[in-house]
Amino acid sequence: MSLVIDSISKEFGTVKALDNVSLEVEPGEVFGLLGANGAGKTTAMRIVLDILRPDSGTIAWNGESNRDLPRDTWGYLPEERGLYAKMKVREQLVFFAKLHGVRPKDAEREAGDWLERFRISDYADRRAEQLSKGNQQKVQFIAAILHDPDVLLMDEPFSGLDPVNVALLKEAFLEMRDRGKTLVFSTHQMETVEELCESIAILDRGRVVVGGSVRDVRRSTGRQVVRLAVQGDSEIPWLATLDGVRVTRRGQDYTEAVVTGGHDPEAVLRAALERDCRVLHFEITDPSLEEIFIEHVGQLDTSERTLAPKAVHA
C-alpha cells in the first residue's frame, strides 16, 4: 500500500534528467519533493503519471504498475498551468471530470462545492481567460481533484498565490490527507514543507541526495542549532570562542549558532551562566530544512534547467 518509485533513470539527449531515483511514499502521507529548478521534479512526476516513459526503472502504486493502473488513480496539477482559455470555468471542470469517468451530475455538484470553498463561485460561468492567475490556479487545483483520485501529484502548487489563497490551499491539502489521499508536491517554500510534510526527498541534478521523514532528515546532520539572547549584549562575542560552536546568524532578537556533532549544546547555556549573563532566550533545535537544502544543493539556484520553457499565457 504505497507509491514505490524504483530505480528510475531518464535521459533527454545528453542531459541526465533522472539518475537511478528511488523513492517510497506511504499512503495517506503528505510528501514533499524538493530540488532546485531543473533537478528533475517535473520529469519524475510525469514519469509517475505515465505521461513520459523512463529509460529504466518501474513505478508501482499498491503493488500495481503505473502502466496498468486506471488514469483516474492520479490527480495532477502541472507546473505549467493551462486551461481552455475560451471555455467557461464550470463547463471546463465538468469536462475534465467526465474524461475521468465521473457522472456529469456529480461533477457539476462537486465543482460547485469546491468553487464555493475557494470563494470563486461568482466566476463559474466566466471564461477561464477572464480570471486572474491566482483564481485560474485554484480552478486548476479543483480540476485535479474533482474525480477523487487516490494520489495527488502537484507541481509547485503554491507558487504565485497570495497568503490568503495559500492558506485556503493548505486547508484543502489537509482535508485531502484526512480523506486518506496520498499527496506528493514539489515546492521551494521550506516553511510550507515543514508545516505540511511528513516526509521529503531532496533531488539534485537527477539524484536523490537525502530523503526520509522530515524529523530524520533534520537530525541526519548530527548537528544542532542553539538560539541565545542575553540582556545588554546583542553581539555575544564569546560565543564563537566555544569549542565546536560556529555562529551562523547575529540578530537583534537572538544569535544563532551551530553546534557540531559530539558537543553538548547545553554547554552554551552553562557558559552563559558562568559569565553572569541574564539569559532571555535559549533554544535547542535541529537545523532547518532550508539549511539542509542549501548544504546539499548549494544556494537556491534560480537558473532554468527545466524541460519546457515557461508558458506564454495567452
Place this chain on the structure above:
Amino acid sequence: MNGWRTLFPNAWYIAVREYRGRVSSRSFVLGTVLLAAIAFAATQLPVLLDFVGGTSQTRVEILVKASGVPSDAPKVVDGVLNGAPAAGSNSHKAFALSWLAGGDLASAQSALEQGKFDALLVIDRDPTSRDLVFTLRTDMPSDGRQTQQIAGATQMLAIEDGLVRAGTSTASVLAPTNLQVLPVSSSGTATVHSVSQEISSTLLSTGLIVLIFMAIITYGTWVAMSVAEEKGSRVMELMLNATTPLQMLAGKVIGNGGAGLTQYGIILGAVVGGLGAQGPIHQAVLGSSSTDVPFGGLNAAVLGAFAVLFVLGFLLYSLLYAALGSLISRQEDVQSATSPLMMLIMIGYFLSIFGIQAINETWVKLFSFIPFFSPYLMLARVSVGHVEIWEFALAVVFLLVAIAIALVAAARIYSAGVLLYGQRTGLRQILRAARVSR
C-alpha cells in the same frame, strides 16, 4: 498498452468540446455567414445578368413596302434577332419588333424622330432584279452589335424570299438529314453521351473535387490549430493525464470534421435555397421566370462516391494534420509546419484536374488507387469516366488501410510531440521520442 484502451466515451466528450468551441467561435460564425451569403448571391447571378441585360431593349419598326414578302417573314426576323422562342416562355427579348405592313413612311419616320423607336427598317423590292432591298435608319453605330444582328436578319429574309420565288422554302432546303448515332459497344446498357452532358459532368466533377480539396485544407488546418492551441496553452498535460493520445486524436478529428460538415451543410443549403429561389426572384424582379438549374450528371452513384471519399479523405489527411500540429508549440507555426502536407494535397488536386481531361489514361487509373490521391482521382473517374464496382471498393479498402496506418503513426508522433517544446523539432527527435513514448 495503457494508451490504447477504449476510445469512447472520452473521444466523444473531446469531440463535443471541440465541436462546440469551434462552432461558437467568432471566426466560424462570421466565416459561415459570409460564405453562405456569397454562395446565395452567386446563385442569383443569372437573374442579375438578365436584369442588367433586360433594361436595354432595341425597338425596331419595320415598314414593309414590297409586295410578295414571304408570309413567315416576322417569324424569320424574330428568330434571328431574339433566338428560337422557348415553348411557353415569355422571357425577355433583346429586340422589340413592330411590323407596319403597307404603312405610311412619313408617320413611321416621325415616330422614329420622336424617339419611340431606335431604328426604322424599310423593306422594298428592286423593280428590275425583283430582289428585296433594305434601308435602315438609325443613330446606332453602323458596325454595332444590334446593326450587325439586323443585317443578319435581312440576309435570312432575302434568302427566304429568293427560295419562295424559286418555288421552295428554307425549311425544305435546310431540313436536317436523319443521322443515327450509336455507341461503340453494341451491348444494351451503353449509351451515347452528348457534348453538353460531357461538359456538365466535367464541371460537376471539378466542382466536387474542389469541395473535397477545400474541406481537407480548411478543416485539416483546424485540427492542427486546435492541437497547437492545446499545446500552447499547456492544457495538454492535463489532457494527457485524463485521456490517451488516441482518444484526443479521434476526438479532435471528429469534432473539427463535424464543425466543418456543419459549415459545408449551411453553405450548400444556401446554394440549394438560392437555386430554388432563382425562379421566384426572377419572377419578382423581371416579371418572368427562366433559367434551368444546371445539375446535369449528378446522380446517386456520384453523390454516394463523393460522400464516402469526402469522409475518408478528410480522415486520412486530418490525422496527419493532427500529428504535424503536435510538433509545434505555437499556433503561428501551423502554416509552415503543415506546408509539406499542403504540397501533397495540391499535387493530388492538380493531378485530378488534369486527370479529368484524360480520364482513360493508365496513370489516372493507377493514381486513383493510391490513398493520398484516390479521394480526388477516384471521384473524377466516377463522375466523368467509367468505374467498375470492384475498382471503387479496392480504392476504399486501400484508403481504410492507409487511415489505420496513419492513426497508429499519428498517435505515436502525437504522444511524443505534445511534450516537446521548442522552436523546431527535427525528424530525428520525433522518431526517437516516438520510439520511447507510450
